[in-house]
Amino acid sequence: MLRRRLNRLLGGDERRVDSRTIYVGHRSSSTTEAFIPPKFCDNRIVSSKYTVWNFLPKNLFEQFRRIANFYFLIIFLVQVIVDTPTSPVTSGLPLFFVITVTAIKQGYEDWLRHKADNEVNKYPVTVLEQGRKIRKESEKIKVGDVVEVEEDETFPCDLILLQSSRDDDTCFVTTASLDGESNHKTHYTVPDTEKDLESLNATIECEQPQPDLYKFVGRMHIYKNEQEPAVRSLGPENLLLKGATLKNTQKICGVAVYTGMETKMALNYQGKSQKRSAVEKSINAFLLVYLCILVSKALVCTTLKYVWQSKPGQDEPWYNEKTQREKDTNLYLKMFTDFLSFMVLFNFIIPVSMYVTVEMQKFLGSFFITWDKDFFDPEIKEGALVNTSDLNEELGQVEYVFTDKTGTLTQNNMEFIECCIDGFQYKYRDANSELDGFCVTDGPVNKVQEKAGREREELFLRALCLCHTVQVKESTKQSQGDGLIDQVDGFGVDGEVPRPPQEQRGFIASSPDEVALVKGAMRYGFTFLGLESKTMKILTRNNDVEMYELLHVLNFDPVRRRMSVIVRSKSGDTLLFCKGADSSIFPRVRQEEVERIRMNVERNATEGYRTLCVAYKYLSAEEYAQADAGLREARLALQDREEQLITIYNQVETGMSLIGATAVEDRLQEEAAETMEALQGAGIKVWVLTGDKMETAKSTCYACRLFQRNTELLELTVRTLDDGGRRREERLHELLLEYHKKAVQDAPPVKAGVTRTWSSATQDYGFIIDGATLSMVLNSSSESNSSRYKNLFLQICQNCASVLCCRMAPLQKAQIVKMVKNSKGSPITLSIGDGANDVSMILEAHVGIGIKGKEGRQAVRNSDYAIPKLKHLKKLLLAHGHLYYVRIAHLVQYFFYKNLCFILPQFLYQFFCGYSQQPLYDAAYLTMYNICFTSMPILAYSLLEQHICMEVLLDNSTLYREIAKNAMLRWGPFLYWTLLGVFHGLLFFFGVRYLFSNPALQDNGQVFGNWSYGTIVFTVLVFTVTLKLALDTRHWTWINHFVIWGSLAFYMFFSFFWGGIIWPFLKQQRLYFVFANMLSSVSAWLVIILLILLSLLPEILLVVFRKPRGPHARQKKPVQSSMGGNQSPRSSARPLLMRTFSDESNTVI
């Protein structure tokens, strides 16, 4: 009753479906109400797709949903039903093989899933029931059960933390298996719950399951002796996620709220959308062409057949009468079945084996990425990771690279560099630091200069110590606070210098900036000792321990770009400390303070440091009470909690006074500049999308050599827009037109980027835009302007060497990627990033690459490929991508070619056999051609070929341009291969045809029949097709030798074997001794040799003629590459070049 009233009060009734009610421990809330246990799903995780019973039908259904498989099934059925020239076995066997292999693979994967599921589902857990502890299997947990979890166990379902063995009602968990963040996160028990869980009578109302790991809203009603129930708000900090592991806490008790497939982990595990590669699109286009060829061939044959039959005596000569059934069949039905028969006869032109080979190539090929030891990073002891093998070749087609800055271009390994208090600069210099930048302050090491007032200094340092969410890493062995030796934050990064042990304190934070700041404060003498039951302890410079009560944390989020804490000092003052980006702090502080700091901030930013401003304000008792009430109310809200909180935050964080600013250096990744240079050399346009400030990002771009000294910068930011003093819209319009004129219209016509060289004659442009302006461009007020601006913007960007987009929200990153992806020519895009904020763009781009960085694993989880470092991108694209593309492109073209010249003679033979669908080749040959005789060499080629060896590819990034824009799978090459196939097919058929004008080919005068004819053609075919591949192979490993010569030998062996025995299961012994007899004929030998040679002659000629024009014969490494190598280490160690300032003058405003 009470609950119902409450529901009504809070508007819960209307949205009943949006929330669920859980009875803790299945105890009904009130005795008057009948207790109806709500129906929730059980705690079984089912990630498997099939069961033993439905595996066959379900798997078959799924496989035949693929258009290719379905096509082959239809062909097979036609063969079974209609009287067709080839037996159903010829297409049934390969199809069966493909289906079986796929089914076995999927079945095995599913078996593994079953095993993993069982491991999780059968895991014993302890459930408290009526005060007793009962061991249960994990899958039997029901929503509302109170579950006990011990240290280092994983949570079996999503739990609301009720009780912890720790005194401060917290527990620590690590979510390494969920999002990869290995730090310990603190979770809190629901406040004021009774210690005795048996007597706890409570209900929990929470939202329906949703996949966001970091969002949870709920409310707990605690009933005590018929009093008005107490209401507690529940947030993500109360929720323990299934899959996370309990750490540093002996045991906890929690109530299950989401179970089984409704847990956040399970909801998150839903598969990603499939990305399709451009090569696959090409394959489909080619398929369509071949399907047309197939249908037209069948149509031509059917038509000609009936024309031919209309001549008297041809249709049914006395020696070849029709059966009664044939005579009775309706003419049109007969025509139709004839058409189908021709389709079946020529269906090999679209080979089922191509799909298998392509799949195998992709699957096996992707192992080379995981195996590559160059991708192995000794720090994290991991190599590259391939999440999808569908996109290997796409790596060779990238035209745009969108990169995140923090953690991707830079190391995200923060180091506190300097700070500024009230406009005075403080620089910390470590004696053995590698950094030798100029130093303004040259005071004694480790001591703050007395410049600003001491009080202000200490306020600033206290702010640094208090305003964060950093935890002190606890060690279970050692007591807290006595100089832990922990290596949590720096995993021995080579830039890390060993510090005195007292400074080596483990801090854990979600953002490395915070750790850097806390450590920075520590260097100046203020040490954060830890947070214990809402009390923050600080060790001051004078070795006093100060205690602050932590009242509220106003969390950081990327939209506000700041965070605050409200603390109460011992003296009873309530203070708010706020730190955040300058743009979000400056409007909220007193303006007269800003100017002093702004200069410093901007200078720091141009040097490439990450700057944060620190502000504070005293809260009067009333102000605090108001804020406190507001915050509590907002936190209790079930709906729109986020929005309400932000409103309150914004109300509180006003009228602050600025204390100072910090500068944190984020070093460039190893070889970042070389990588970027190589990418640009490869004709790839690099766009930097970052949430960082323009100045910081710009200097990073300079350091990465994305912007060169002579690059003319086109800026389109809020600053440039405001310059004109007119309305922003007008100015935007004006600037866009101006830049467009400069970059697009006046630029010399560039031929598709392929021929562009690094000559100094052409002016390079760099483009800079910020988030606010971008949203103006994209969401302009008028509809017509919007698309026009977008067009102008795109054209400018496409003509710039590199583009920098700063101040981007995650969604805007994806927006940009989408815009470029859908622009003219639909270029292939690649996104690379390491953090959760890059996930949207990683998912959006054609190829998403995650860096196994420090910002958790979301990026890696959502990526298609993950690499440990940015520098690996170079090899991934230039070497692996290039090779994969060449391999698969050749594979596809070759497959179509070899089947065209396989089937063309069969088609031509119809003209000589009365269009009767007589197959030229024996059924065994028809079946085995694609499966055995010609499949292995191309597979080996497509796995091992290195037409240019890897070192050369890495050294000459321009080689990448040669395969740009799907160069090997465009209609030109396709036409070439098709013509080659036609040429070969014609040659094979007519060569043998003229030989057979006198079929007495043996020296004993005996004659050859039609199967000998087919066998000769087939022998020529197999040899030519294999040798053609041998001609194309540039990289002969022993595997290639083995497979190519082995295939030919196998063909010979098989033919002997197949013709050497009277096979009892065969209805007709067509090939009996045909092959052996063929080999006994000198003429047959001669014609085979002649035709093979003649077929390959144009190919050899082409290779010879083409060779001299190639720009890159296999020469030794060019000299300049080694020079570039020498330069590199210096610049990456010292990324911030002084020329940054001089380059400012290039900026166009």
Add this chain to the structure above:
Amino acid sequence: MMASSYNAKEEDGHNSGASNNGGAGVVKSKKPDNTAFKQQRLPAWQPILTAGTVLPAFFVIGLIFIPIGIGLFVSSNNIKEFEIDYTGVDINNPCYNCAKNFSWNSTTPCVCSVPFTLEQPFESNVFMYYGLSNFYQNHRRYVKSRDDSQLNGDQSALKNPSKECEPYRTSEGQPIAPCGAIANSLFNDTLELYHIDSNGTRNTIPLVKKGIAWWTDKHVKFRNPGGNNNLTVAFQGTSKPVNWRKPVYELDPSDPENNGFINEDFIVWMRTAALPTFRKLYRIIQKKSSTTPTLPSGKYLLEITYNYPVLSFDGRKRMILSTISWMGGKNPFLGIAYITVGSICFFLGVVLLIIHHKYDTRNNSPDIPN
């Protein structure tokens, strides 16, 4: 652990977490093996086709092919071949009447004689072929209309031939042996050759009917049911093919080794031709002595027992006399093809040499000022 923890990426997350936190825990090194294969560094031969390597090949091919071609051409030209069409389309043809008056039911065989003259003597063994034109032995319905088990002597197939033999499977309720359209349409003209002496006497030329079929066909693929003895009994309960005048066991009653399914004429016929115009080996005229030619030049008479109608489908029948060389029968195609390809290769070699030479000088000249 996640349910689907076999997935590598989850394990990664786990492991890194463990190694970072646990410190001394079991740190499994995931460092990839440094094997040549995995690093794609297998030792490889990297052939480069350049003008330098291809040029000699072209010349060599040219130099090999041209002599072979000439040899082929010469030996093809040395083969003596004589061909005569005896269909009887033309009213002047001796077989005109036989062709015109052909009837399936006639009991008396129609015999016609075609005289011809050999201008040149045939020195070595002479092979006698019959040739048919516009006869689609490669028609699908025709090709499959046979039962190889039956022909292999299988008893059950003899009594119950394959369905493929329809409509030549049974006749008058009895299974046909040999069944099918191919067997049914067995070429049954009898050809006899006479040499006309200068004084006008006809001398029969002995025709050998052994060795015209593939050895393996005769000895393995084709077998009589129940051995070669007493074929009449073996074929009891079967019917002769509808168009045949005599049952299969009377194909060659004189020679039990050439009777029934293993009759060589039959076997030759059963090997279906590749093209609608074809020839099949009929008889061999063996050389008797080294001094006299097998067939001296002069007048000959071909006597045909005209049983095989071809006019209904506009076909033609020929008799071919041919000698044989190491490359088989007369066929100038191979020789010409080899000469052509050889010449092309040689020519291309020359052209390439010139281009190569010119290109090289062009390529080198700009380097000098630098």
